[in-house]
Every structure is written in C-alpha cells, then in structure tokens.
Amino acid sequence: MVATHARAKNVGIFTTNISHYDKYKRLYPGSEEHDEKYKTSMVKMGSNCELMLSFIKQEHKSDWYRAVKGIVNLKKIL
Numbered sequence: 001m002v003a004t005h006a007r008a009k010n011v012g013i014f015t016t017n018i019s020h021y022d023k024y025k026r027l028y029p030g031s032e033e034h035d036e037k038y039k040t041s042m043v044k045m046g047s048n049c050e051l052m053l054s055f056i057k058q059e060h061k062s063d064w065y066r067a068v069k070g071i072v073n074l075k076k077i078l
Helices: 030-043 045-058 062-078
Strands: none
Touching: 030 045, 030 062, 045 062
8 A cells, every 4th residue: 555645845854644554553652542442441440440540641641551551451460
C-alpha cells in the first residue's frame, strides 16, 4: 500500500498521518484507542481499579500508562 500526504515545507519536519499506520502501531500512549483500551481493562477489574486509574493519571500525567500496564498484567498472572 502506498500513502500520500502533504510535503513538509522545512528540513527536518515530518508530516506523518497516523491513520496510515497499522492498528498495532496506533496503540501508543496518548492515542484515544490506547487510553480507552487500558480504561476498559481497569473498569473490568472493578470499581477500585477504576478509582486507581484516575488517581494514577492525576499523579503521573506523562507516564501513567506504565503503572496501569503493570496492574493489568498482574491480572494475567493471577
């Protein structure tokens, strides 16, 4: 598949269209799909996990997904 998009006007500037990525590449922290995936996982684990998610997002704004990923993976172990 070949994708076209507008060319950048300056050197070193990239014009990436995220919709051209495969689904697994679109699941990055900050994307709507990624955040919804982890929110759904935490809600399924219970209301306390949902509260923990909101607390973690407030306290660790830039890297909350790491802690949440660890919690979700704990469920897989147990």
